[in-house]
Amino acid sequence: MRLVAEDLSGERGGEPVFSEIGFALESGQALAVTGPNGSGKSTLLRVLCGLLPASNGNVRVEGGGDAFTTPAAACHYLGHHNAMKPALIVRENLDFWQRFAGESDGVLSGQAAALSVMEALAAVGLDAIPHLPFGYLSTGQRRRVAIARLLVSFRPIWLLDEPTAGLDKASEARFAGLMKAHCSAGGIVVAATHSPLGLEEAGELRMGASSPFPQGAG
Amino acid sequence: MLALFRRDLRLGFRAGGGALTGVIFFLAVIVTIPFGVGPDLNLLARIGPAILWIGALLASLLGLDRLFQADREDGSLDLLVLESDRHMLALTVLVKCLAHWTATALPLVIAAPLLGLFMNMTPAGIGATALTLLVGTPAIAFIGAAGAAVAVALPRGGLLISVLVLPLTIPVLIFGVLASYGAVNDPDPFLQPFLILAALTLFLAVIGPVAAAVALKHGAD
Numbered sequence: 001m002r003l004v005a006e007d008l009s010g011e012r013g014g015e016p017v018f019s020e021i022g023f024a025l026e027s028g029q030a031l032a033v034t035g036p037n038g039s040g041k042s043t044l045l046r047v048l049c050g051l052l053p054a055s056n057g058n059v060r061v062e063g064g065g066d067a068f069t070t071p072a073a074a075c076h077y078l079g080h081h082n083a084m085k086p087a088l089i090v091r092e093n094l095d096f097w098q099r100f101a102g103e104s105d106g107v108l109s110g111q112a113a114a115l116s117v118m119e120a121l122a123a124v125g126l127d128a129i130p131h132l133p134f135g136y137l138s139t140g141q142r143r144r145v146a147i148a149r150l151l152v153s154f155r156p157i158w159l160l161d162e163p164t165a166g167l168d169k170a171s172e173a174r175f176a177g178l179m180k181a182h183c184s185a186g187g188i189v190v191a192a193t194h195s196p197l198g199l200e201e202a203g204e205l206r207m208g209a210s211s212p213f214p215q216g217a218g
Numbered sequence: 219m220l221a222l223f224r225r226d227l228r229l230g231f232r233a234g235g236g237a238l239t240g241v242i243f244f245l246a247v248i249v250t251i252p253f254g255v256g257p258d259l260n261l262l263a264r265i266g267p268a269i270l271w272i273g274a275l276l277a278s279l280l281g282l283d284r285l286f287q288a289d290r291e292d293g294s295l296d297l298l299v300l301e302s303d304r305h306m307l308a309l310t311v312l313v314k315c316l317a318h319w320t321a322t323a324l325p326l327v328i329a330a331p332l333l334g335l336f337m338n339m340t341p342a343g344i345g346a347t348a349l350t351l352l353v354g355t356p357a358i359a360f361i362g363a364a365g366a367a368v369a370v371a372l373p374r375g376g377l378l379i380s381v382l383v384l385p386l387t388i389p390v391l392i393f394g395v396l397a398s399y400g401a402v403n404d405p406d407p408f409l410q411p412f413l414i415l416a417a418l419t420l421f422l423a424v425i426g427p428v429a430a431a432v433a434l435k436h437g438a439d
């Protein structure tokens with residue numbers, strides 16, 4: 001499948017943030033979106049998944065089959081917030097997102113199925129604490145639970161907004177491994193980041209605050 | 219969808235959920251009235267259904283601002299909106315409303331008969347008022363969802379939601395109180411206003427979530 005963005009422009013509160021960005025990502029490719037604060041990385045990700053309307057241009061998913069026709073249906077969005085409830089325990093939080101999002105097992109050939117909640121927690125190294133309320137966890141642990149959400153239901157496209165914020169070195173490396181596994185299973189990763197992703201083959205889209213320039217990636 | 223209902227219900231009853239805030243407010247309003255009105259038992263019995271309804275209405279407006287705001291603050295709302303291809307957003311809102319109603323308004327309905335005793339109401343009046351509250355309060359939650367969705371981005375939107383929603387809930391209040399009186403005062407009808415109340419709830423069960431879904435979809439930033 002392909003994620004294609006054409007001539008994309010975005011705005012926040014009427015102010016243009018970026019314009020004329022275009023790229024096409026094939027299955028297995030990753031794209032790191034970099035740039036200084038305020039250059040529109042987060043806005044770009046929100047436009048990509050359809051949470052914000054694009055002021056110009058379009059985003060589409062090609063070859064996603066019946067299950068993944070639009071970017072919104074095909075993507076996991078990991079924003080600044082973890083989308084977890086502090087009053088619920090870790091397992092309840094992940095259980096809910098798994099049931100609500102549906103497991104949507106892979107339609108792409110050789111796709112890995114979604115993990116169970118415990119498997120996903122083991123993948124982020126938190127299998128010892130499924131019974132703790134989410135509110136008791138540290139910042140890094142919360143982020144790792146949010147990352148585990150990407151694993152409990154399958155979506156081919158991951159849109160990640162500073163995914164490694166608050167993670168320690170070991171967790172960053174583990175997360176790089178998860179992204180690599182996702183790409184090699186035919187997934188697509190777009191990550192806005194300040195620190196290196198740890199993916200050697202990732203393309204880079206550099207966004208500038210003053211003069212954004214389009215650049216084909218991958 | 220069942221998962222969403224169960225999650226919201228759990229959140230409502232756990233610490234900080236605010237399910238009991240409404241009941242305590244309701245209790246405070248109703249218990250204060252007899253002291254203010256004085257020991258005229260006939261007068262209390264006469265205004266009882268109206269007071270119960272007004273108390274329940276205000277109490278159910280109390281928790282509305284958290285309906286979407288809590289989800290917005292922790293990022294859940296983005297994901298709920300993103301899933302709208304799989305779960306129609308209006309349906310998601312409807313389920314959230316039902317969970318909200320079960321956690322905040324159902325306790326009011328259960329508490330209403332007890333509080334009716336403070337108002338010296340007859341058993342028939344208490345039963346009728348509880349029944350009309352049971353049928354009418356979901357309408358307040360549905361219409362409140364639309365107000366909550368409009369004000370979701372505002373940091374202190376609670377008062378604004380109440381001001382937005384209160385005029386729209388007046389028909390519900392009128393027919394709820396009318397039906398309650400109909401059960402007690404002989405020539406007045408009970409069934410007709412009660413059926414209109416039920417119709418209002420069903421009508422708003424469609425309009426409210428659809429309006430809220432549109433507001434949420436276009437309110438993302």
